Amino acid sequence: MSLQIQKIYQETAKTYQIHKLTGDSGLTRECSWVQLCEDIDTVKFLRGGELVITTGLMCERREGWLQAFIEQLVRYRASGLILNIGKYLTEQDISENVLAYCAQKDFALFTIPWHIRFADIVQDYGKRLLLAQQNQLNFEMLVRGVISSSCQKDDYLQALSGGMYPHTAFRLKLYELRRETIQESEKQFIVASWKRMLNHLRRPYLLFFQQNYLLLIIFHKNPEESFAVSEKLLAALPKEAAPQFCGESQIHMEYAGLTEAYQQAEAALEVARLTEKPVMQFDDIGVYSVFFALKDMRTLRKLYESLLVPLLRYDEQHNAQLAPTLRYYLFHMNSLQETARAMYAHRNTVSYRINKIKEITGADFDDAVVCFDYMLAYYVGDYFKMKDIVEKQE
Incomplete structure (x- = not known):
């Protein structure tokens, strides 16, 4: 919704006799x-x-002077430069070194003839930018209103469907940055860095900070269209702007699916953290997606509480690690050696804990059905933590 230099240039180059010298990127x-x-x-x-x-x-x-001037503009992150040629600057002042530097820095450099009134340009561009910024803020406000499930959700949805905003398939992505505390100036830098990359997609998108996440919605021409955006952002962004984990929703066709899309992306992000995978799509979170679709949590709660709560209580009372040990044990095919390696513990220590677990639970972990039930209980526990359903055990 915001303006790129390319759009301004394409729409006004003829009117103001703007000539592009370099900086296509x-x-x-x-x-x-x-x-x-x-x-x-x-x-x-x-x-x-x-x-x-x-x-x-x-x-x-x-x-x-011009070289030094442009270097300062690049340093302070100006988006481009228009030279008013004729009186104080001439074509001869634009050296090959200047052009090479602008090309190297992907800095757009333009000229306009002296007789063009730059006051007209400032006024014209100012109006365009204010309108684009207002549309962007309105779009962001409406999306925030929908995903927050506020009492005005229906009003926000109606406004989004009014024709001003993209009406194609979309996917919602949530990115968690490496630091929890980010200054406002840093946020502006991060958003600007991301937009530079996203603009190359030539697809509508919306990008803003939502709580501690960076929220990105990309609109697609059709549901089958996809972009490897998350991987590219992870790999190419500056360290201070790079996310640590990303959760992606399914493709949705209407704005009415925004709330569900946000919840899907949040669930996928939680699974990304749990599995330590940089990018996780909701379609790939496996059994967690089944939990997500359930409305009645009572059966899941009963399974979790009957199997795992006794171990969790014992761990809290005795400062033990029975619950995590059993998880490692089950997910390493009941191998004491692999469990010890994964937990950086001695094999005898793991053996002692497993025997203690059997004593407390009375479970036979040689039985595949029993093992499945306990593994499922761990998945349920993960899901409850994601949704903040289970309070910390006393």
Whole structure:
């Protein structure tokens, strides 16, 4: 919903006789505002994302001024630069080194002739940007309202269906970053970095922070269309912007599915944490998806409480590790050796714990059905933790 330089350029190049010199990849940058800037010392006051216009008034024909000016713009994350050519700057001032640097940094560089009134450009672009930003904020507010299941959910859904927003298949993704506490300036940097990559998809999307997650909705032309977005983001983003885990929903066709999509992505994210897999789709979370579809939790609760609660209580009272030991044991095919290796414990220690578990539960772990029941109970416990159903045992 926000504006990329490419869209502004395509729609206004003829009107303002804008000539693109370099920085094709930089055209996918988000444009947050348009800013007249003449003094290299004032570049540091940019917030990031500005499309800058300059006449070169302060260059005073100093050699290397333009190169230094652009380097500062790149440093402070401007999205591009328009040079007003004719009086203070000429074509000869744009050296091969300048063009090479802009190409290297994917920084979009344009020129306009002197007779073009840049005040008209500032006014025109300002209106476009304000409208795009308002649409973006409205879209974000409506989506937040739907996924929060507020009392106005139906009103939000009706507004989303009004025709202003994309109406195609979509998938919702939740990303958990590596740090819980992120400053607002860092959030802006992260969102800008992600948008640079996402813009190459040439598909509508919505990206914003939701609680401690970064929420991404990508719209598809059809339900079968997919993008390996999560893996690319994990691999290519700067360390400070890279997520640790990602959960993805199923494909949904209508905005009425937003709440379910968010819950699916949240469940997949929890499973990603549990299994320590960077990316997990809801379709791949196995038995957890069955739990997710159930409305009556009583049978699951009874299974969990009858099999695992005695071990959990014993662990709390005696500072033992019977419950985790049994889990490792069952999921390592009842092998004492593999369980000991996985838990970094001595084999005799594991053997003692398994015997204690048998004493407390009376279970025969040579019986495949018994083992299945206990493994299922562990899955149920994981699911309850995801949904905050089970309180910590006393």
